[in-house]
Amino acid sequence: MKFTATKADLQSGVSIAIRAVPSHTTMPILECILIEARTNDLIFTTNDMEMGIETHVKAGIEETGVVAVEARMFSEIVRKLPNEIVTFESDENYNIRIRCGKAKFMIGGKSGEEFAYLPSVETDECVTISQFTLKSVIQDTIFSIATNENSKIMTGELFEIKGDILRVVALDGHRIAIRRVALKESFDPIRVVVPGKTLQDISRILSGEMDDIVRIYFSKNHIIFEIPGTRVISRLIDGEYFNVDQMISSDYETKVTVNRNVFLSCIDRATLFVREGDKKPIIMEISDQEMNLSIESQLGAMDETLDTAKEGKDMVIGFNPRFIMDALKAISDETISLYLVNPKAPCFIKDEGLSYTYLILPVNFVR
Amino acid sequence: MKFTATKADLQSGVSIAIRAVPSHTTMPILECILIEARTNDLIFTTNDMEMGIETHVKAGIEETGVVAVEARMFSEIVRKLPNEIVTFESDENYNIRIRCGKAKFMIGGKSGEEFAYLPSVETDECVTISQFTLKSVIQDTIFSIATNENSKIMTGELFEIKGDILRVVALDGHRIAIRRVALKESFDPIRVVVPGKTLQDISRILSGEMDDIVRIYFSKNHIIFEIPGTRVISRLIDGEYFNVDQMISSDYETKVTVNRNVFLSCIDRATLFVREGDKKPIIMEISDQEMNLSIESQLGAMDETLDTAKEGKDMVIGFNPRFIMDALKAISDETISLYLVNPKAPCFIKDEGLSYTYLILPVNFVR
Numbered sequence: 200m201k202f203t204a205t206k207a208d209l210q211s212g213v214s215i216a217i218r219a220v221p222s223h224t225t226m227p228i229l230e231c232i233l234i235e236a237r238t239n240d241l242i243f244t245t246n247d248m249e250m251g252i253e254t255h256v257k258a259g260i261e262e263t264g265v266v267a268v269e270a271r272m273f274s275e276i277v278r279k280l281p282n283e284i285v286t287f288e289s290d291e292n293y294n295i296r297i298r299c300g301k302a303k304f305m306i307g308g309k310s311g312e313e314f315a316y317l318p319s320v321e322t323d324e325c326v327t328i329s330q331f332t333l334k335s336v337i338q339d340t341i342f343s344i345a346t347n348e349n350s351k352i353m354t355g356e357l358f359e360i361k362g363d364i365l366r367v368v369a370l371d372g373h374r375i376a377i378r379r380v381a382l383k384e385s386f387d388p389i390r391v392v393v394p395g396k397t398l399q400d401i402s403r404i405l406s407g408e409m410d411d412i413v414r415i416y417f418s419k420n421h422i423i424f425e426i427p428g429t430r431v432i433s434r435l436i437d438g439e440y441f442n443v444d445q446m447i448s449s450d451y452e453t454k455v456t457v458n459r460n461v462f463l464s465c466i467d468r469a470t471l472f473v474r475e476g477d478k479k480p481i482i483m484e485i486s487d488q489e490m491n492l493s494i495e496s497q498l499g500a501m502d503e504t505l506d507t508a509k510e511g512k513d514m515v516i517g518f519n520p521r522f523i524m525d526a527l528k529a530i531s532d533e534t535i536s537l538y539l540v541n542p543k544a545p546c547f548i549k550d551e552g553l554s555y556t557y558l559i560l561p562v563n564f565v566r
Numbered sequence: 567m568k569f570t571a572t573k574a575d576l577q578s579g580v581s582i583a584i585r586a587v588p589s590h591t592t593m594p595i596l597e598c599i600l601i602e603a604r605t606n607d608l609i610f611t612t613n614d615m616e617m618g619i620e621t622h623v624k625a626g627i628e629e630t631g632v633v634a635v636e637a638r639m640f641s642e643i644v645r646k647l648p649n650e651i652v653t654f655e656s657d658e659n660y661n662i663r664i665r666c667g668k669a670k671f672m673i674g675g676k677s678g679e680e681f682a683y684l685p686s687v688e689t690d691e692c693v694t695i696s697q698f699t700l701k702s703v704i705q706d707t708i709f710s711i712a713t714n715e716n717s718k719i720m721t722g723e724l725f726e727i728k729g730d731i732l733r734v735v736a737l738d739g740h741r742i743a744i745r746r747v748a749l750k751e752s753f754d755p756i757r758v759v760v761p762g763k764t765l766q767d768i769s770r771i772l773s774g775e776m777d778d779i780v781r782i783y784f785s786k787n788h789i790i791f792e793i794p795g796t797r798v799i800s801r802l803i804d805g806e807y808f809n810v811d812q813m814i815s816s817d818y819e820t821k822v823t824v825n826r827n828v829f830l831s832c833i834d835r836a837t838l839f840v841r842e843g844d845k846k847p848i849i850m851e852i853s854d855q856e857m858n859l860s861i862e863s864q865l866g867a868m869d870e871t872l873d874t875a876k877e878g879k880d881m882v883i884g885f886n887p888r889f890i891m892d893a894l895k896a897i898s899d900e901t902i903s904l905y906l907v908n909p910k911a912p913c914f915i916k917d918e919g920l921s922y923t924y925l926i927l928p929v930n931f932v933r
Contacts (some may be wrong), residue, residue, distance in 0.1 A: 272838070272865065279835045302835055306866035468646045468669055471639070498639065499673035 200236045200264025201288045204256060206280045206299065208248040212243050212256035214276045215429055218400040219245035219252040219268040226497045228313045231267035231336070234287075235311075236260045236435050244317065250397045250483065251317040254429040267309040276304055317432050322416035322423060325381060326360065330426065334482070336367050336378045337402040339529035339555065343369035343376035344395040355392040355436040357443070362386070368443050369395075374522050375446060375558040389417050392440050397422075397433040404429065447547070447558060451538035453511040455485055459535045465503045465526045469494040472501055473520060480517035480562040483507060487540075494520070516542045517564035523548075526557035567603045567631025568655045569624060573666065578748055579610050580641045581621035585767040586612040587637040595680045597819040598634035601654075602678075603627045611684065612637065617764045618684040633660050634676040643671055684799050689783035689790060693727065693749060697778040697793065703734050703745045703771040706896035706922065710736035710743035711762040719759055722803040723850070725789070725812070727756040735810050736762075741889050742813060742925040743896070743910040756784050759807050764800035766787075771796065814875045814914070814925060818905035820878040822852055828927045830894045832870045836861040839868055840887060847884035847929040852876060852906075859884045883909040884931035890915075893924035 216232050224230060224247070231325035233244040241258035247249065266289040277285075281300040289295045293308035294438050337356075345353035350372075357368040363385045369376045401424055405413060416423040424431045466481060473479045484491040487509055516539060526548050527535065540549040542561055549556040583599050591597060591614070608625035612618065625661035633656040644652075648667040655663045660675035704723075724735040730752045736743045768791050771779060781927040783790040792796045819901075833848060839861050840846045851858040852875055860869035883906060893915050894902065905914040909928055916923040 275838050276835075279831070279838060281831065300870075301872070302832065302868065302870040304835075304838075304866060304868045340901070464646070464648065465669065468643075470673075471642050471646060471671075499671060501669065501671045503667075503669040 201262040201284050202236045202258045202260045206256035206258045209277045212254050215254045216243040216245045219247050219250050221247040232270045233267050233311050233314045234266045236263050246315045250433040252431050265311040267311045318420045320421045325414045327414045329409050330405040330413045331409040334402050334405040334407050337398045340369040340376040343527045345371040352438045355394050357440045358388050373560050374543045377556040382434040392436040420497040453514050453539040455537045466524050470520050472496040480564045481520040482517045485514045516561045522559045568629040569603045569625045569627045570653050571625035575624045579621050582621045583610040583612045585588045586614050587619050588614040599637045600634050600678050600681045602632045612888040613682045617800040619798050632678040666929050687785045687788045692781045692783045696776050697772040697780045698776040699773050701769050701772040701809045704765045707736040707743040709892045719805045722759040722761050724807045727753050740927050759803040807809040820881050820906040822904045825873040833891050837887050839863040847931045848887040849884045852881045871875045884929045889926045
């Protein structure tokens with residue numbers, strides 16, 4: 200096979216494809232990018248058996264063919280090439296020769312025969328949203344998935360469509376993050392659990408532009424994300440997701456409204472006295488027009504009083520400061536509201552329109 | 567004791583002082599910054615027993631006194647304070663109370679009694695150079711010191727003054743880096759070996775501005791760097807440094823002149839095929855008007871031909887690519903010249919005025 204392409208086009212193709220190259224695998228072929236030169240098309244494919252990526256690269260094809268090349272080495276070579284036209288050739292023994300300017304590289308490739316091609320999936324209806332929206336919905340919830348594999352289903356996010364509303368949910372047993380997005384049309388109900396790793400990779404591939412579009416297709420076992428030139432297909436996580444509606448409630452006894460930035464910097468200061476793995480809660484003492492935050496550990500003590508607006512009862516309640524910080528960082532509103540019932544019941548941070556809802560369980564503490 | 571200072575002034579003082587806080591020590595007091603409030607002066611002192619730093623911080627002193635505070639915790643607290651006036655107080659039990667805006671911190675301090683104060687050193691004559699010059703001289707040589715402690719003296723740099731010339735030398739047994747700087751006046755001969763770690767820390771404290779001045783004092787066992795508000799004192803390394811003049815020569819059989827950037831990118835591409843700890847040389851084949859660079863390893867092969875100007879014999883010679891790259895990165899000239907004698911003799915990269923000289927030993931290779 201033989202093709203020419205610019206360094207820039209190759210590099211953007213490789214940087215997308217490499218996201219589905221596993222870092223550890225017992226199948227060396229999966230560490231490769233499969234390069235296919237078709238009559239008028241150059242395609243890079245990768246597959247870590249959970250997620251697969253297929254991306255098209257602008258190229259002049261001189262001879263069609265297929266070869267697999269070790270992904271990290273190929274990516275490094277492309278990155279270090281001069282900014283010129285690249286000529287890529289491979290022979291019948293899969294020896295690869297890359298020329299660019301006066302530089303020549305020879306590396307060994309592999310046959311594509313053992314490569315695990317992407318499954319072909321029946322798709323019909325698709326949900327279209329802006330890349331900006333999908334990217335923020337993922338980034339604003341993904342920190343709430345469980346990171347250990349004890350409960351497989353908690354390592355994914357629920358994607359649920361009812362009518363024209365997409366709801367994305369992540370939870371880890373201590374907190375829940377929910378984002379709601381209005382779609383342009385209505386759809387039949389969909390309820391699937393997408394692996395967290397897939398979503399992290401997708402959010403890095405998405406442009407983040409409001410005007411760029413991503414199409415999402417659902418099948419029984421797969422989800423497919425399509426952006427111009429690139430298709431990402433991922434397995435879904437089997438099993439029934441939690442009944443989230445049962446966990447959230449709109450009753451509250453106390454509502455506190457506070458400047459998000461001031462609240463965030465204050466908790467950030469408090470975390471100075473919390474060491475990794477240490478379970479020291481931050482204690483929030485809510486009274487009229489102010490909230491006192493304090494933390495005490497072997498390392499020292501800190502307290503600070505914030506101006507707030509309060510409705511309802513006074514309350515003293517303790518939280519893992521990191522959970523509050525994660526939620527506050529995901530919100531862009533200038534002021535936020537906390538809804539509380541009692542020191543043993545979950546706290547909600549949510550906006551009027553419920554575009555976001557963060558539920559955080561309180562922590563017991565002794566004074 | 568009690569003082570007030572701005573967050574910014576405290577932060578810049580802490581960021582300098584913390585450089586002499588050891589990361590591992592059996593003496594916990596050395597992990598502290600000693601804070602001294604004198605009548606009209608606030609001083610932060612740190613000491614890792616090889617290097618000590620004393621820096622003055624702008625402050626309003628309300629009550630004089632001394633307290634030692636764990637450096638990393640103090641630094642983190644200061645960094646996270648709001649941008650306001652900070653009030654620092656300690657009582658007779660060394661309990662420290664820091665207030666800033668509405669935030670209050672309580673941490674435990676220590677008596678300063680066990681603190682290893684900086685040695686007082688007799689100094690008279692001092693060498694004055696710009697912070698920019700000292701910073702670049704260090705950065706452009708420090709990569710050539712030895713990193714293992716087998717030969718203590720190789721972990722430092724020679725600072726040698728003869729007349730009005732300061733020469734700084736680093737070597738590790740495979741290469742030598744030399745920078746020469748003209749001073750404003752002449753001095754009696756000085757020849758001392760300064761620890762590499764001291765120089766690395768100093769280069770981070772220096773501003774890098776041509777107009778800012780650093781004064782350097784020498785004593786039998788110490789070197790002192792003085793910049794406005796800050797004094798850094800370091801032990802010297804004992805022992806006789808190598809006779810560098812014996813190792814360098816101005817004879818050559820071949821002189822090659824090449825564009826520095828082109829040469830550097832080419833070697834950077836070649837290093838793709840060199841794994842950490844692997845001793846694959848890059849082979850330079852020098853002929854008329856061009857130089858072919860090639861490398862071959864289990865990972866693949868690369869070659870590239872560069873346009874050059876050549877005087878003298880053709881030659882084929884091998885080098886550790888990293889040593890050439892380190893030297894090229896330290897040079898800012900657009901073109902550089904290599905001076906070669908034969909494939910077993912060292913190669914020199916140097917400018918006409920000898921402001922820099924890099925000596926690199928070649929590597930044997932089999933073709």
